[in-house]
Amino acid sequence: MNTMLYVSGFVAVISTLMVITRKNSVHALLYLIVSLLSVALVFFVLGAPFVAALEVIIYAGAIMVLFIFVIMMLNVNKDSVQQEIQWMSPAGWVGPACLSAVLLGELIYVMTSSSLRMIYVGMVGPKQVGISLFGPYFIAVELASMLLLSGLIGATHLGRRNDSNNNKKNVERKSS
């Protein structure tokens, strides 16, 4: 199990190194997803399976999809076809594919090994986390909900198109 921890930590460091050195933002995003997946495996090995699942679902799922959509919206280059051909070349995805193949091998090893031994004696399961989250940390949960609401309002306010002229025209049309 120690080997698992070291291998996934190594994968995380290498893929993060690739994130900050890539020229193409989509390549960097692929490496970032690999990095998040390997950190999730570290969580699993350390005996925190609930947080590992959250890392995959929210970080590698939701937040990365947000990044992908914004990169898609920002892609206004004239030579986007040329870029697309370049993206389809194997040089773009061989690196992340190899690193995630290492992670897949680790996952298969964990699933097929006879006993699911964690490194520490007891694992901290979701039940304990939930009891703690809605017990002593209840006020922080409320604050987190307010933070998410403010993030939602801020994103909708900042993300809309700045078309005050159109709004004025609409108002004039309605009044006339």
Next chain:
Amino acid sequence: MSGEFGFLLAGVLFALGLIGVLIRRNIIFILMSIEVMLNAAGLAFVVAGARWQQPDGQVMFIFILVMAAAEVSVGLALALQFFRHFRTLDADAAGRMRG
């Protein structure tokens, strides 16, 4: 031993994210590096929680996750506005304040 490795890994990932913020000028890459740094901070919390067998580390990770989600939604909306205004993603294009 593995607890020390976890903390070391969190420190290395945080340093890599910080280097990314410092050396890249593309706003999207800066946001990605901030994500790496937040993830490293959460990793440190979870490693500490596993080291002392307490659920508080995972609770803190959930709060960091919430904060990262709120931060990245506002940050990406800001990046969109930035691109519409300056027609570039270079963060140095906004190096001058007006007012």
